[in-house]
Amino acid sequence: MAGAVTSKGCQKIRGSQIKELLDAKRNVLFDCDGVIWNGETAVPGAPEVVSLLKQQGKNVFFVTNNCTRPRENYVQKFSRLGFNDVAQEEIFSSAYCSAVYLRDVAKVQGKVFVIGGSGVYNELRDAGVPFVEEETDTAGGSIYDCPLDSEVKAVLVGYDEKFNFLKLAKACCYLRNADCLFLATDPDPWHPLRGGRVTPGSGSLTAALETATDRKATVIGKPSRFMFECIASQFGVDPAQSLMVGDRLETDILFGTNCGLDTMLTLTGVSKMEEAEGYKDSDTPEKKDFVPDYVVDTIADFLQIEEED
Amino acid sequence: MAGAVSSRGCRRLRSSQIRDLLDTKHCVLFDCDGVIWNGEKAVVGAPEVVSLLKKRGKNVFFVTNNCTRPRESYVQKFSRLGFKDVGQNEILSSAYCSALYLRDVAKVQGKVFVIGGDGMYKELRQAGIPFVGGESDAAGVTISDCPLDSDIKAVLVGYDDKLNFMKLAKACCYLRNPECLFLATDTDPWHPLREGRVIPGSGSLTAALETATDRKATVIGKPSRFMFECIASQFAVDPARSLMVGDRLKTDILFGASCGVDTVLTLTGVSTLEEARSYRDSYAPEEQAFVPDYVVDTIADFLPALEDGGTL
Numbered sequence: 001m002a003g004a005v006t007s008k009g010c011q012k013i014r015g016s017q018i019k020e021l022l023d024a025k026r027n028v029l030f031d032c033d034g035v036i037w038n039g040e041t042a043v044p045g046a047p048e049v050v051s052l053l054k055q056q057g058k059n060v061f062f063v064t065n066n067c068t069r070p071r072e073n074y075v076q077k078f079s080r081l082g083f084n085d086v087a088q089e090e091i092f093s094s095a096y097c098s099a100v101y102l103r104d105v106a107k108v109q110g111k112v113f114v115i116g117g118s119g120v121y122n123e124l125r126d127a128g129v130p131f132v133e134e135e136t137d138t139a140g141g142s143i144y145d146c147p148l149d150s151e152v153k154a155v156l157v158g159y160d161e162k163f164n165f166l167k168l169a170k171a172c173c174y175l176r177n178a179d180c181l182f183l184a185t186d187p188d189p190w191h192p193l194r195g196g197r198v199t200p201g202s203g204s205l206t207a208a209l210e211t212a213t214d215r216k217a218t219v220i221g222k223p224s225r226f227m228f229e230c231i232a233s234q235f236g237v238d239p240a241q242s243l244m245v246g247d248r249l250e251t252d253i254l255f256g257t258n259c260g261l262d263t264m265l266t267l268t269g270v271s272k273m274e275e276a277e278g279y280k281d282s283d284t285p286e287k288k289d290f291v292p293d294y295v296v297d298t299i300a301d302f303l304q305i306e307e308e309d
Numbered sequence: 310m311a312g313a314v315s316s317r318g319c320r321r322l323r324s325s326q327i328r329d330l331l332d333t334k335h336c337v338l339f340d341c342d343g344v345i346w347n348g349e350k351a352v353v354g355a356p357e358v359v360s361l362l363k364k365r366g367k368n369v370f371f372v373t374n375n376c377t378r379p380r381e382s383y384v385q386k387f388s389r390l391g392f393k394d395v396g397q398n399e400i401l402s403s404a405y406c407s408a409l410y411l412r413d414v415a416k417v418q419g420k421v422f423v424i425g426g427d428g429m430y431k432e433l434r435q436a437g438i439p440f441v442g443g444e445s446d447a448a449g450v451t452i453s454d455c456p457l458d459s460d461i462k463a464v465l466v467g468y469d470d471k472l473n474f475m476k477l478a479k480a481c482c483y484l485r486n487p488e489c490l491f492l493a494t495d496t497d498p499w500h501p502l503r504e505g506r507v508i509p510g511s512g513s514l515t516a517a518l519e520t521a522t523d524r525k526a527t528v529i530g531k532p533s534r535f536m537f538e539c540i541a542s543q544f545a546v547d548p549a550r551s552l553m554v555g556d557r558l559k560t561d562i563l564f565g566a567s568c569g570v571d572t573v574l575t576l577t578g579v580s581t582l583e584e585a586r587s588y589r590d591s592y593a594p595e596e597q598a599f600v601p602d603y604v605v606d607t608i609a610d611f612l613p614a615l616e617d618g619g620t621l
Contacts, residue, residue, distance in 0.1 A: 142470070143508055161451070165472040165509070172499065172507050190481065190521045198481050199452050200474070204521035212499045212513035 009291035010265075010276050019305035021262075021294065027242040028053055029231070029261070031222075032064040032074075033191070034247035034269020035299060037081055043268050045300025047082040052303065060090060061231055063244075065186035065221040065251060067095035067158040067202065070122035089234070094185040094202075094221035095119040097230050098156055099127035101220055106181055110153030113174050115160050115167050115205060120185065124156075134162075143169035157209055157217065158185030158202045168208055175213040182213070186221030188251060192270060222246075222255035245299060247271055249279060249290040257289040265292035266299050318600035319574075319585050328614035330571075330603070336551040337362055338540075338570070340531075341373040341383075342500070343556035343578020344608060351390040352577050354609025359392055361615035369399060370540055372553075374495035374530040374560060376404040376467040376511065379431035398543070403494040403511075403530035404428045406539050407465055408436035410529055415490055419462030422483050424469045424476050424514060429494065433465075443471065452478035466518055466526065467494030467511045477517055484522040491522070495530030497560060501579060531555075531564035554608060556580060558588065558599040566598040574601035575608050 013021065022028075030036055036046040053060050062074075069077070071088045078086040098120065102108045112131040114120055124131050132149050135141075143166060152174045160167070174180050188201035206217050220226050231237055239260035246252020247269025253276075256263035265276055279290040296302075322330065331337075339345055345355040362369050371383075378386070380397045387395040407429065411417045423429055423442030433440045441458055452475060461483045469476070483489050497510035515526050529535050540546055548569040555561020556578025562585075565572035574585055588599040605611070 143506060144502060161474045163474040163477070165470045168472070168509050168513070169470075169507075172509055173505075176505060176507060189523065193453050196485065197452060197457075198478075198485060198521070200477050200481055200517065200521035204477070204481075204517045207520035208509065208513045208517035211516035212507070212509035214498065 009280050009288075009293055010273070010295055011293065012295045014296070014301055015304045015307065018296070018302055021243070022053070022056075022058070022302070022305060025058065025241055025243045025262070027059040027061065027237050029061045029063050029228075029242060029244045029256075030299070031244075031246035031248070031252045031269075032062055033066055035245060035252075035266050036062075036083070037077075038268065039194070040081070042081040042083070043298055043300065045298065045303055047084065049299050049302045050083055050086070052306070054085075059235060059237070061092060061235075062086070062090060063092045063222065063227050063231070063255075065094045065188050065202070067093060067098070067119050067185040067221075068117050069093070069095070069119045070126070071096050073119070092227050092230055093119070093123075094227070095123040095158065097227045098158070098183060098185050098220045099123040099129055100230055101183065101226060102129045102154060102156070102181075103127045106154065106183075108154050108181065111149060111151045112154045112156050113149070113152045113171060114156050114158075115163060115171055115209075116156065116158035116185065117160055117162070120156065120158050141166060143173070146170065148173055152180065154181035154183060155209075156183045156185065157206050160205060163205055168205075168212065171209055172212045175209070175215055182209075182215050182217045184217035184219045184221075186251075187219050187223075188221075188248075222251045223258055224255075225258050228255070228259040228261075249276060249292070253292045254289050256292075262294070263292045264294040264296060266296050268298045318589050318597075318602055319582070320603050322573075322603050322605055322610070324610070324613035327605075327611055330552070331362075331365075331367070331611070331614060334367065334550050334552045334571075336368040336370070336546050338370045338372050338537075338551060338553045338565075339608070340553075340555035340557070340561045340578075341371055342375055344554055344575050345371070345392070346386075346390055347577065348503075349390070351392070352607055352609065354607065354612055356391040356393065358608050358611045358615065359395070361612070363394075365615065368544060368546070370401060371395070371399060372401045372531065372536050372540075372564075374403045374497050374511070376402060376407070376428050376494040376530070377426055378402065378404070378428040379435070380405050382428070401536045401539055402428070402432075403536070404432040404467065406536050407467070407492060407494050407529045408432040408438055409539060410492065410535060411438050411463060411465070411490075412436045415463065415492075417463050417490065419460045420458060421463045421465050422458070422461045422480055423465050423467075424472060424480055424518075425465065425467040425494070426469055426471070429465065429467050440465075442476075446475055450475075452482070455479065457482055461489060463490035463492060464518075465492045465494070466515050469514060472514055477514075477521065480518055481521045484518070484524055491518075491524050491526045493526035493528050493530075495560075496528050496532075497530075497557070531560045532567055534564075534567050537564070537568040537570070558585060558601070562601045563598050565601075571603070572601045573603045573605060575605050577607045
């Protein structure tokens with residue numbers, strides 16, 4: 001089919017088209033960063049959209065790769081930013097789902113060595129999954145002679161502002177054992193900050209570990225299906241009646257495609273319309289999975305469904 | 310050529326064959342770690358091999374990806390481990406060659422942001438290249454608010470056991486500018502330590518940066534050709550009459566293949582004969598470049614050929 005350009009996907013919709021789409025969906029899954037908020041600022045209209053959808057009897061879930069906070073902390077953030085009544089059970093974060101995976105899927109017998117922050121530690125603690133305690137300053141400790149814990153049965157890597165060489169080296173030593181699991185909270189390579197700055201993401205730290213061990217991590221977060229399976233196992237969620245709304249083509253849209261959901265790209269975050277159209281016009285079959293079914297400038301456009309035509 | 314198994318390569322050499330091979334070579338390049346020494350111990354017989362090659366009039370060079378030492382420190386290590394008269398100009402390390410590249414090839418006008426250690430700092434200083442790296446940040450400073458130097462024109466990443474998140478994040482911010490060069494001393498993914506431990510290599514840290522920036526680093530060290538070009542620009546070296554001896558298939562042997570130089574795998578380091586043979590028997594064409602022409606158990610196997618009274 002060389003030269004054939006598919007016209008499916010990237011459909012900019014508004015008003016009555018959004019209404020028609022939402023009428024057919026019982027469940028709406030939102031990514032957080034770049035979709036409902038950016039940093040500490042809600043996307044204007046986002047709290048109203050969430051309320052409106054719930055009023056219409058839809059199930060609303062939040063599916064985020066951001067592993068820096070435990071869920072109770074997210075509940076507080078939602079409240080602080082003006083979203084009313086978002087319950088902990090509606091929030092699926094990669095830290096929470098990693099803990100669920102370790103406890104219920106891998107059923108790990110032993111400790112987890114963590115490269116990550118308090119979000120991950122708190123979720124592991126809540127799930128009752130033992131982990132190697134985060135050391136404070138390891139003055140004088142080096143990979144040549146530091147103690148290694150023989151009970152480590154899994155390594156979990158996620159965003160870690162205290163990432164350093166010794167943590168990386170210890171993780172490598174644990175992963176020499178082929179029976180030691182290798183998990184990553186998410187593959188996000190970087191995240192935008194203000195003023196054109198960027199911060200490396202979990203994906204960057206995972207790449208360091210994959211290269212140093214010649215192993216591939218099992219990824220918990222989007223675009224892997226696991227977080228959707230967590231939702232589906234706790235709530236009856238039919239993919240055909242569900243919509244995934246995200247801002248990152250390689251993460252959120254691919255996730256939606258992998259799970260059989262309709263997908264919508266919102267332009268308040270990372271990915272641009274040009275990138276979406278680039279994937280749409282690509283000759284490579286895999287790239288079609290990154291193409292959103294629908295596009296909106298902002299999820300505030302959902303509020304148009306209340307307007308008179 | 311499905312079904313064809315190549316018989317080329319991985320030839321075990323006996324001493325008369327080694328003599329014949331060395332007869333045709335005027336230059337021998339050695340990797341260091343795993344070839345002439347392991348840690349602080351010379352490979353038994355290695356100092357004698359180097360002396361005898363030089364006595365027989367061969368040019369001998371040491372080509373190492375290990376960027377943790379400046380060359381003068383290597384000169385001392387050679388001496389300490391019993392190698393006589395190895396001069397600084399016979400040593401090509403990735404730290405030294407990175408400095409050369411920045412000064413003479415990239416001709417960088419501005420500062421270099423370094424993820425690395427003392428070896429790299431010293432070579433940059435000696436080459437007169439201004440750099441930033443290794444300074445601690447004030448307490449509580451994050452990547453959102455730390456000062457960034459507007460004069461950074463290149464990022465150089467190498468082995469750094471003081472790597473931390475801020476260094477990685479700053480490098481990412483600098484590399485947002487497509488005019489900022491992105492160099493890596495080498496791509497070695499890991500290195501073996503004692504008792505089954507491993508240590509991440511420059512390649513691991515480079516992978517973190519490549520993922521976070523969606524850019525590919527220009528690699529100075531093996532298997533890139535640059536270190537060979539550094540030698541060839543200073544000495545008359547004919548690839549057809551040169552031999553590369555190494556212990557790592559994807560680094561040393563690939564380097565030799567890229568430079569058109571015959572290759573010898575020695576088994577005192579990282580790669581095994583089984584790995585070499587499986588690349589030889591592989592159907593993937595790109596894996597043929599990892600196949601050594603010859604294999605020896607240790608470079609001490611050169612000794613009978615060199616000690617013989619016969620002329621070389």
